[in-house]
Structure formats: structure tokens, C-alpha cells
Amino acid sequence: MDEKDLLHELMTNTDDEIKLTPKQAKILQAAMEIFAEKGYASTSTSEIAKRAGVAEGTIFRHYKTKKELLLSIVSPMITKFAIPFFADHFIKEVFEKKENESYEELLRTIIINRFNFVKRNQSLLKILLQEISFHEELQIKFKEIFIGKVYPRFTKLIKQYTEQGEISNDFNPNTVIRLMMTTVIGFIITRFVVMPNHEWDDEYEIEQTIRFIRNGLQ
Amino acid sequence: MDEKDLLHELMTNTDDEIKLTPKQAKILQAAMEIFAEKGYASTSTSEIAKRAGVAEGTIFRHYKTKKELLLSIVSPMITKFAIPFFADHFIKEVFEKKENESYEELLRTIIINRFNFVKRNQSLLKILLQEISFHEELQIKFKEIFIGKVYPRFTKLIKQYTEQGEISNDFNPNTVIRLMMTTVIGFIITRFVVMPNHEWDDEYEIEQTIRFIRNGLQ
Amino acid sequence: MDEKDLLHELMTNTDDEIKLTPKQAKILQAAMEIFAEKGYASTSTSEIAKRAGVAEGTIFRHYKTKKELLLSIVSPMITKFAIPFFADHFIKEVFEKKENESYEELLRTIIINRFNFVKRNQSLLKILLQEISFHEELQIKFKEIFIGKVYPRFTKLIKQYTEQGEISNDFNPNTVIRLMMTTVIGFIITRFVVMPNHEWDDEYEIEQTIRFIRNGLQ
Amino acid sequence: MDEKDLLHELMTNTDDEIKLTPKQAKILQAAMEIFAEKGYASTSTSEIAKRAGVAEGTIFRHYKTKKELLLSIVSPMITKFAIPFFADHFIKEVFEKKENESYEELLRTIIINRFNFVKRNQSLLKILLQEISFHEELQIKFKEIFIGKVYPRFTKLIKQYTEQGEISNDFNPNTVIRLMMTTVIGFIITRFVVMPNHEWDDEYEIEQTIRFIRNGLQ
DNA sequence: CATGAATGAGGATTCATTCAT
């Protein structure tokens, strides 16, 4: 699972969804690259067409507007990023190994899993971060996913681990979620967006991050 | 110190620096608001002029280009945000109370101080976060300040506290800095950018954040 | 040859070169007219678009900048005006009749030929004269053609006629060229630019001009 | 007479005309320079003000419009250039030496005199040539001077020399005037506008030009 | 008399989108 980047995935999903045509794929790929480089508003459809090797009109045959093109790139990213946190079949897949895993092990699995996901989709993360402030549709989708699905599941988990004494009950569960998520997401953003060219010892940083969270919440 | 927002500060500096004219102030204020709302690239100079109540030409009399307007808004933000971390006279002002302060107390002072700074300059932070990816000038300034000034000072402090045993020496100092900063900045961004309308118990969150960092680094 | 004006020529070249589209032709025609009337700098692209009956954007689809539009109008004029003076196949065409023509006859052929050329391209000449001072590209092209191609050929001819005794060898060849050219070009400019509305007896003026040069150089 | 350039002359005329203030002189000087370099339409009043070292408003205190500034620079040029050809007291001054001068000597005096005039006022000539097509006021003034004053005088002179046999009466007097003027003016323009940087042997060229005209008209 | 900030109309150019082929 998850060995392909999102775009590649979109192209080859054959379950019963519609495959992307090769031209569509090229358009999405080109748009993604340029959006990440210069931002949505500063990217012209003509530039996308040129990089994709299609006529400008072709873009609008597949996507009614430039904005629809953006959304069809970024929307799936929101879902896919959050899926392991709420979709049962994914959760099982991710966490299949042990039943009563320690929460440190859970944390490790999550971090490594999402780390690799972002590694494969760095451009998408950049675009998501940059554009979410300006497009209500993205904000709505984000809230739907996070508040509606991820958050309740997390709350349950946190409470469970608090009861088991692995997390200090001095902390409000919401605060725990906040601290965990900013630490994990902050790490990933630092690693892939802020300083992608720094020489990172990924394994080391991941382990220290886990330790920091584990100790921090005690 | 720091009771005014950056804009107000720029306008009233009277030491012997140049004050902003009222029109200039209105332009900056308007630009800041709209940039924060819709992003730099999606903001038109005519809209800025309208909101500022000046003619469009007036903007270009004060700022040669739209980009210069952006930079004159965002550049000071970078410096001002970082100043307490490197300018001696600020450091003394901020940390004057005790000589051999515990690092928890230091952390508290820093967080509260920067928390209040951002509280007064939320729009500027939004703009900075959104635009820094797209404007090399901002990246350069950022590196200059953070790598050149803040980072060395932090490294020294971290090493000192590590020697004193307050921070575990299992951690690489760079990793310590990373974990501290993402936690603090992550908190501030969550508080003011991601969920500004959530009902926050600021004092509580600050204390828990401090505790999280203190424990996390042990 | 040369019965069409330059614009018409550009439009109908079918050898295997690219034809101008009708819209492009209309744009060129309109631009040429207005540039000649009011000068390049005082002509707005919106006015050109209006006269050409196209949208303003259409101009920029065909010519990246206003200046490129100017150059694509004026540049060919430089070459075409000078071509009979250096391109062998033109020279033959122009001077085919007699082998050892007297230089008076040569002069007559040249004057009549260029006279008719300018008659068909009066606007272009006006634009060329007005704009060449301000656009380096035109000056470079001009030097390339005149110094590189026309001048050497002329020098050879002059020397030849001087040896044959038809031109006094009291004159420096450069001075001969200068006197001939200012007289011919001066006539053409007076005829078509300075006083185009005067009632001219063209044949008479041409003959007198030839006589003036012939006698003048003896 | 005529040792100063036009501008200097305008500044110091004290007969009973109004002197230019120093600021006015600086404005005229600056305007003249930049108009010659880049053309009237491409010159901004702010640039003139900067080069003149005055405020932009000051220009408009002295010249109601930018165009008035142009005219006050170029208009006198037309008159001054033509004056020796029609103003009695100048004619006497110029031609004082001999009563029944040969027309070759007359030609020499005129050419040298106007040559030196233009030498001192090259920028003005450039501006005049470039702008006369676009400003009716200049054309009117030109016609007034040339058709009204210079032309009749010239006609008389030509007729006189034709009667004396110095000019062949095969030539129509108008044609004679045309040939003489294009040769003289063509020389001056070539010398000062087309190839000002060429190494000229002025005396030689003047003598050859005179010879060319004298022989040409026989 | 001189200044220069302010104006707003107008300029060249870009761009998302449409539509005939």
C-alpha cells in the first residue's frame, strides 16, 4: 500500500473508478509541479499546458476551471493523508501486527507511515499548506475529515492510553492531540518543506521525536 | 515594549527615524489586511488603493512595485519576531529578572513574550507564512536572521542547559532546537492561524506546552 | 517583381514560407498606418486593435511586445530597400538589359526602381526614418546591410566608373557615395515625406536629378 | 554672431526680451538633451525635472504643458536656422564682404555658416527632424518661414544667377532650389545626425559639396 | 516662486476561458 504517489495512484485505480487518460495525468502532473513551485495564483494555465504538452483548451475540456483543477489535485491529498487515522481497513493494515501494542509503537508506526507518504507527495503537501487558507472548499473538506473522522478516533485512543497510565492525566485530551500533532506534523514540515535540502538522519530524528512525545506527555 | 503592533510602531517611531505619512500608513494597513485575506498574488493594487482610500498611483509613489510593498510589510516582521532571541538589549529586557534562571522560566518568558507579539500581529504572521516560499528576498532575510543570529545563540543556551543536566544529553542540540521550536511555533500557529476562533484557555495551553517540552527533553 | 507593397508581399509569399493570417495582416496594416501618422511612442496598442478590428489581446498573441510589432514592420523595409544594391539576382533583374551600361543609365534604373518601391511603401519609409534613431535593433540592421553589403558594392562601382573617366577622380569615393546617396534619397524623401502633396512632375524631376549628379561628379 | 548655442542665446538676450531665469535655462537644457536622446513622446517630465535639478511642478510653472516646453525649444530653431536666408541685417552681415560675389562664394559662405550653426545645435536639429512630422504647430511655423520668407528670396537669387549664366537654364528654379537644399541639408544631416562619430575632414567635404553643386547645376 | 505629494486616466501586457475547426 501507498508505494505509489497520489498521482500515480489516481491514474491506475481500476476498482470501478474511472482511470485518468494519459493527457489528464500529464496535466495533473504538470499542474502539481508548477503550483508547488510558484503557487496557484501565480501559475498560468498556458504554462501548465506547455509543461504538460497539451493544448490550453484540453485542460478546460477535463477541468471546467483552473480552480477545479486545483481541487482535483489537492482534495484527495487531504483524504489520503488522514485515511490511516480513520478508515478501518487502513487502520488494520497499518496496525495489524500486535493487538495490544504500546502507544510508543503505535506512534512509531504512524510517524513512519505518514513520513513515507509525504516523502512520496512533497509537492502536494506544499500546495495544500499554501492554498488551504484561500479556498473554502479545502477548509471544509479538511474540517470534515479531521473534526468529523480523525479527531473522534484520536480522542478515544488518547483516553485509552491515559487510562492505561501511559499518558499523564494532567493533560486535557485536546491538548494531548494538539501537542502530538504539532510535533509530528511540525517534524514532517520541517523535514520536507522548510529544510528539504538539509542532511537529515531520518531514523534518528524519528526516534528522538517519538521519545520527545512519549516523555513530554508523562 | 511591544505593546503596539508592528504597523503602529512603524508609524510612530520618532527617535529620529522617518515617520510614515498617514497615507502610507493607510496603504500598509490596507495591503496587510488584504494580503492576509486573499494572498499576495490574488490581491490587486486597485483593491488596496480602494480600501486605503487613496488613488492607485499613490501606492506607486511610495512603493516602486507591488512586491516592494509586500517586502516592506513582511521584512520587518522577520526581524521583529526574532529580535528577542538575539539582540542583547532585548534579551536583557526580556530576561532581566534573575541571573541563573531555570530554563523552564526562560521558556515561559519566551513563549509568553512571542505569544503576545503574534497576538498583535496575526495578519503579518499569516502573510509571512504564505509568501516566504515564493520570494527569495524573504528566504534570504529569514536565513540571515535565523541561521546567522538566532541559531548560534540557541545552540549555546541548549549546550549550557544540557551541561547543567536540565536537558538530556541523549539529544543532539540541533534536534533539541528543532523540537522546541516546532512545539512553540506550532502552538502559536495553531492558536492564531489554524484555529483562531476556537475557545482557548491560553494560560493553560502555555503551561502545558512548557511542561511538554520540559519533560520531553529529559 | 515589386509590384506589391511590402505588406501585401508578406501576406502572399507562398513559396513555402509562412503566410500571414488575415488578422495578422490587419494588425500589421493598422499598426503601420498609425505608426506613420503619430509615431511609435504615441500610438497605443488599443488604438491599433480598434483600427485592425481585433481584440487587443490578439495583437499580443502574434507579437510578444509592441516593440516586436514595430520591428516586424520596419526590419524588412531596411532589407527590401537595399536589396537591389547587393543581391546578385536582383541586380541582374534590375540591370539585365545591357552589359556595359553607361553609369547614367545605371543611375536612372536605380532611381526609378527605388522611387517606385518607396511610392508603394511611403508609410514604411516614414516610420523607418522616425524610429531608427531610437531603436538599436534597427540601427544594427541598417549598419549590417549598408556597411556590410551595399557600401562595398558601391565602392567598387564608383572606382570602376572613376577609372573609366565618367566620374572625376578629384573626388574621394566615399564622398561620391555620400553625394549620390543624399541626392537620390533626399529627392525621394522630399518627394514622399516632406512634400507628398505638392504637384510633382516625377519624370522631369528624375531626369534633372540624374543630370545634376552626372554633371556634379565630373 | 552665432558663437553661442541657441539656448545660451535665449538666456542672455537682453535687448528688450525677457531673460530666462537660471531654473528655466536648466529645464530647457535638460529637456533638450533628453528629447534628443529618446524622443519627445518617450521623455517624461519627471525625468526632465530630475536632470534639471528642479521639482516637477516647477516645469509646469514655466511651461503650461509638456508640449509647450517642446515648442519653446524647437520653434526658435526653425527661425534661427532660416534667418540668414531672409533677414536683411543678417544677410548683410553674412554676405557683407563683396557686392557682386560669385554664387560659388555665396554658397560657401552659406554652407560654412549653417554648418557651424548646426554644429553648435546638434540636439536641436535632431529634435526638429524627429518631431516636425507630429506637431502641426511646427509644420506651420516651418511653412511660414520657408515658403513665406526663404523661398521667395531664393527664387530671386536663383533667377539672377541663371540669368548670369552661372546656373543652366535647363533647370526649373524650384528644382534648383530642391537640389541645392537637399545637397546642403543632406550633407549637414549626414555629418551631424547620421554619422556624427565618423572621422570627417570637414573642409574637404564642404569644398567637394560646393563643387558638386556648382558643376551639377551647369 | 518653488515644491513634491497626490491624482486618475491611460498604457502595455497577461490570462482564464470559449469556440470553430
Place this chain on the structure above:
DNA sequence: TATGAATGAATCCTCATTCAT
């Protein structure tokens, strides 16, 4: 289906001119 020429509104910016100081 794919194209790309055409569009015209919108953009950033310039500039001659005005006017309060």
C-alpha cells in the same frame, strides 16, 4: 476528442498635470 486562435476584462504601472503648503 483535441486544438489553439481569439477574446476582453483585469493587472501592474506610468505620467502629465494640479494644488496645498
